[in-house]
Amino acid sequence: MADITVYTKNNCVQCKMTKKFLASMSIDFKEINIDEHPEFVDQLKAEGHRQTPVVKIAGFNAVSGFRPDFLKKAISTEAAA
Numbered sequence: 141m142a143d144i145t146v147y148t149k150n151n152c153v154q155c156k157m158t159k160k161f162l163a164s165m166s167i168d169f170k171e172i173n174i175d176e177h178p179e180f181v182d183q184l185k186a187e188g189h190r191q192t193p194v195v196k197i198a199g200f201n202a203v204s205g206f207r208p209d210f211l212k213k214a215i216s217t218e219a220a221a
Contacts, residue, residue, distance in 0.1 A: 143198040144169035147184060154206040155193040161208055167215060 144162070146169050148155035162169050174180050174192065184194055189204045196202040197214045 145172060145196045146170070147172050147174055147180060147189075147192060147194040147196075149173065149192045150175045152192050154191070157206045158193045158195060158211070161206070161211060165211075165215060 144167065146155070146158055146162070148159070148171055150173065159169075159171065172180055174184070187194075187202065189202070191204045193206070194202055194204050195207065195211070199217075200210075200214050203210050
């Protein structure tokens with residue numbers, strides 16, 4: 141299964157939706173809350189991200205926001221591999 145990292149913030153509706161979506165598909169992921177780990181903020185900004193969540197999946201370009209279309213595509217691509 142893919143190596144998935146989700147960068148989140150407290151009180152972020154799109155973050156909650158992304159985590160719920162992944163959980164509903166029984167997909168394991170690593171969560172990094174940037175409110176609790178601010179050392180990741182500069183890195184994400186340098187990569188061009190301006191909103192959370194930021195979802196990084198090995199083999200894909202990272203995306204920001206709740207993107208079920210991207211998540212479904214990435215997960216189905218990984219499952220087919």
